[in-house]
Amino acid sequence: MLAQFKKGLLKTREAFKNRFESLFGVNELDEDFFDELEEILVSADVGVKTTEKIIGLLRERIKKERVRERSAARELLKKLLVEMLDDNQQASLAVAPSPPTVYLILGVNGVGKTTAIAKLAYRFSSKGKRVLLAAGDTFRAAAIEQLDEWSGVVGAGIIKHQEGGDPSAVIFDAVNAAVSRGVDLLLCDTAGRLHTKANLLDEMKKIYRVIQKSLGEAPHETLLVVDATTGQNAIAQARLFQEAVPITGLILTKLDGTARGGIVLAVKDITGIPLKLLGVGERKEDLEPFNAAEFVEALLA
Amino acid sequence: MLFSGLSEKLQDTFRKLRGKGKLTEKDVDSALREVRLALLEADVSYKVVKQFAASLKEKALGAEVLKSLTPGQQVVKIVHAELVKLMGETQSKISPVDNPPGVVMLVGLQGSGKTTSAAKLARLLKKNGHNPLLVAGDIYRPAAIKQLEVLGKEIAVPVFSLGKEDPVIIITQALKEAGKVGNDYVILDTAGRLHINEELMDELIRIKKKTNPLEILLVVDAMTGQDAVNVAQAFHEQLGLTGVILTKLDGDTRGGAALSVRAVTNCPIKYVGTGEKFEAFEPFYPDRMASRILGMGDVLSLIEKAEAVVDEGKRQILEKKLRSQSLTLEDFLEQLGQIKQMGPLEDLLGMIPGLNRAGKQLKSLSLDEKQLVQAEAIIQSMTREERLHPEIINSSRRRRISLGSGTTVQDVNRLLKQFEQMKKMLKQINALEKGKHKRRGMFPF
Ligand SMILES: Nc1nc2c(ncn2[C@@H]2O[C@H](COP(=O)(O)OP(=O)(O)OP(=O)(O)O)[C@@H](O)[C@H]2O)c(=O)[nH]1
Ligand SMILES: [Mg+2]
Numbered sequence: 063m064l065a066q067f068k069k070g071l072l073k074t075r076e077a078f079k080n081r082f083e084s085l086f087g088v089n090e091l092d093e094d095f096f097d098e099l100e101e102i103l104v105s106a107d108v109g110v111k112t113t114e115k116i117i118g119l120l121r122e123r124i125k126k127e128r129v130r131e132r133s134a135a136r137e138l139l140k141k142l143l144v145e146m147l148d149d150n151q152q153a154s155l156a157v158a159p160s161p162p163t164v165y166l167i168l169g170v171n172g173v174g175k176t177t178a179i180a181k182l183a184y185r186f187s188s189k190g191k192r193v194l195l196a197a198g199d200t201f202r203a204a205a206i207e208q209l210d211e212w213s214g215v216v217g218a219g220i221i222k223h224q225e226g227g228d229p230s231a232v233i234f235d236a237v238n239a240a241v242s243r244g245v246d247l248l249l250c251d252t253a254g255r256l257h258t259k260a261n262l263l264d265e266m267k268k269i270y271r272v273i274q275k276s277l278g279e280a281p282h283e284t285l286l287v288v289d290a291t292t293g294q295n296a297i298a299q300a301r302l303f304q305e306a307v308p309i310t311g312l313i314l315t316k317l318d319g320t321a322r323g324g325i326v327l328a329v330k331d332i333t334g335i336p337l338k339l340l341g342v343g344e345r346k347e348d349l350e351p352f353n354a355a356e357f358v359e360a361l362l363a
Numbered sequence: 364m365l366f367s368g369l370s371e372k373l374q375d376t377f378r379k380l381r382g383k384g385k386l387t388e389k390d391v392d393s394a395l396r397e398v399r400l401a402l403l404e405a406d407v408s409y410k411v412v413k414q415f416a417a418s419l420k421e422k423a424l425g426a427e428v429l430k431s432l433t434p435g436q437q438v439v440k441i442v443h444a445e446l447v448k449l450m451g452e453t454q455s456k457i458s459p460v461d462n463p464p465g466v467v468m469l470v471g472l473q474g475s476g477k478t479t480s481a482a483k484l485a486r487l488l489k490k491n492g493h494n495p496l497l498v499a500g501d502i503y504r505p506a507a508i509k510q511l512e513v514l515g516k517e518i519a520v521p522v523f524s525l526g527k528e529d530p531v532i533i534i535t536q537a538l539k540e541a542g543k544v545g546n547d548y549v550i551l552d553t554a555g556r557l558h559i560n561e562e563l564m565d566e567l568i569r570i571k572k573k574t575n576p577l578e579i580l581l582v583v584d585a586m587t588g589q590d591a592v593n594v595a596q597a598f599h600e601q602l603g604l605t606g607v608i609l610t611k612l613d614g615d616t617r618g619g620a621a622l623s624v625r626a627v628t629n630c631p632i633k634y635v636g637t638g639e640k641f642e643a644f645e646p647f648y649p650d651r652m653a654s655r656i657l658g659m660g661d662v663l664s665l666i667e668k669a670e671a672v673v674d675e676g677k678r679q680i681l682e683k684k685l686r687s688q689s690l691t692l693e694d695f696l697e698q699l700g701q702i703k704q705m706g707p708l709e710d711l712l713g714m715i716p717g718l719n720r721a722g723k724q725l726k727s728l729s730l731d732e733k734q735l736v737q738a739e740a741i742i743q744s745m746t747r748e749e750r751l752h753p754e755i756i757n758s759s760r761r762r763r764i765s766l767g768s769g770t771t772v773q774d775v776n777r778l779l780k781q782f783e784q785m786k787k788m789l790k791q792i793n794a795l796e797k798g799k800h801k802r803r804g805m806f807p808f
Contacts, residue, residue, distance in 0.1 A: 105409045107588040110400050171611060171639070172474025172584070201639075203517075204510035211505035256614040289474060293406030293588025295616040316473065319557045321590035344473070344503070
């Protein structure tokens with residue numbers, strides 16, 4: 063697992079190596095240790111506040127457990143971060159007791175929503191499930207064509223309207239088609255929208271309500287896509303999307319680059335939204351389930 | 364409050380210190396710590412912040428700060444000025460074409476906004492009398508070519524594409540075409556790629572060798588975090604960038620990536636993207652960006668937006684009133700009408716970083732459209748005297764006004780409070796403005 067992620071990491075490892083060796087190689091636990099740790103966490107986009115919180119908690123535990131060596135402190139740190147990311151929240155995706163299962167995919171512009179949908183579709187269709195895609199981005203030029211091309215590649219059906227059409231009308235049709243065709247999974251694409259634009263959030267709420275009205279339990283997952291290269295703004299994104307509709311999980315994309323995606327620590331801490339999936343490339347196979355221990359290992363690698 | 368952010372924090376820091384008399388080097392250190400934190404919060408790279416803080420220290424130790432009655436403001440002023448200096452002081456435009464056609468290559472990570480920026484740039488050039496050609500060089504992402512073709516059609520700029528041919532061949536053919544037709548700028552959209560993907564970076568290097576571009580512009584998402592330095596450095600080392608386009612600034616990101624990218628490449632930011640529409644493409648103003656990174660809001664952008672809809676004569680009168688702080692509810696009523704003309708309030712308020720996140724205090728300021736209508740009704744139910752002298756509005760008057768406007772007394776109270784806050788805010792803006800070159804500015808609220 064995480065093969066792509068690790069491959070990406072390898073390329074930048076050299077740069078990090080010295081730093082981490084100095085942090086975890088020398089075994090004396092002094093103030094330098096915490097300074098270096100601060101640099102590592104902040105440079106991974108964990109953010110100043112969350113970093114301070116982590117370091118504070120770590121100090122407490124170090125004191126409580128009378129740890130005097132860096133190597134032991136490092137293990138405490140890992141444990142702490144794993145706990146922060148994974149409070150027994152299952153990373154697994156909800157499935158409807160009787161089909162169709164509906165997932166709604168949301169996020170700001172260009173984070174990888176459409177690609178994540180293609181990857182999810184591939185994952186399920188290669189397990190023999192029948193998957194339908196809803197082309198809910200009627201705004202961006204050629205967004206419908208993009209999803210259409212993917213639907214062919216991953217072997218999923220698609221419901222689409224014209225560019226410029228009403229997105230909730232597409233979603234409405236797609237839910238009905240999912241029911242009448244008896245598909246297992248419906249994946250709803252949406253246009254990229256900034257969390258600061260109230261009219262676009264309203265449009266999104268309407269889409270959510272349309273799904274809810276036609277199927278009761280649905281959407282079974284409402285997944286917010288966050289780009290791992292994003293800095294502190296991801297917190298505002300998660301907050302405001304969550305205020306608009308109940309978000310059930312995060313998909314963190316583009317982890318095949320050099321960004322570490324540490325912002326999810328802050329997002330989890332502040333919003334409680336669990337991380338569920340990782341995007342690790344541009345191919346249909348490049349989607350991994352989230353595993354806290356491995357993620358933390360890679361974050362501090 | 365709204366525009367203070369860092370400056371208030373610094374003022375607090377110094378206030379605490381003031382009790383013990385003379386300010387020392389250590390005091391300046393603690394102020395610089397606040398500056399460091401503010402920059403990190405804004406996503407400026409850790410290393411860049413470190414260097415910046417070190418270079419600041421000398422300046423901040425200057426006698427001016429230590430002697431000043433408002434050392435917090437002094438430090439903010441210095442920091443702001445240094446940021447502006449770092450980001451390039453003047454505006455930088457796209458280079459003129461001496462030898463047409465001139466190739467403008469847009470490069471960057473996936474999803475950073477290259478295709479949209481290509482179309483926006485083409486539209487801007489066309490508007491300025493040029494004859495651009497767009498070239499579809501993203502042969503990988505599904506429907507990327509189609510996307511550029513659709514955009515080209517909307518702005519009536521021709522798009523050259525050869526399907527999934529090698530991008531080097533595509534651009535070579537496009538240049539032939541441009542020679543024939545007489546296009547001066549040839550704007551090449553390229554596929555998004557990771558800076559560590561050797562094969563794809565090599566493709567860009569080959570295009571560069573073949574076409575000797577006039578400009579190679581890195582397109583960077585303004586929301587980028589610490590990784591911005593790695594990305595910019597890698598692209599710059601391999602391609603030799605000539606400039607940067609910063610996208611998605613219409614959100615509430617502080618945009619520290621602007622500083623990081625500038626610091627590692629020393630390339631000017633030439634344009635910023637501020638929305639999904641074609642017109643949302645503007646020159647880069649280092650002073651505004653500095654305010655934004657420091658959490659002081661994109662005040663000047665707001666002012667400029669307001670200027671576009673406000674009647675010049677009335678503006679002058681209003682400006683005088685604002686300067687003398689004699690703004691009345693009557694002026695306020697008129698302003699509400701103008702705010703409505705300026706388009707969605709979220710767009711305006713969204714430009715102020717942190718507004719969405721900030722506490723109750725700010726929430727009360729972020730009027731939504733419904734509140735606007737209500738505010739109008741309330742002010743319309745006041746007598747002229749009340750509008751000019753709101754301090755005479757006692758509780759019986761409040762009751763009358765609420766009845767007249769179909770609102771509650773609480774609504775009336777809230778409006779009056781907002782008005783008071785607004786006046787305070789104007790005071791701060793005036794103070795902010797005074798430091799700058801004299802602009803024909805006013806504030807719409
Ligand atoms: N390297 C890498 N690129 C990715 C990943 N996920 C998506 N991308 C790329 O990012 C770009 C944008 O992806 P899209 O799926 O179109 O993003 P979107 O959120 O649907 O974009 P809009 O609909 O325009 O808001 C494409 O070039 C994708 O190939 C990933 O995990 N790693
Ligand atoms: Mg999309």
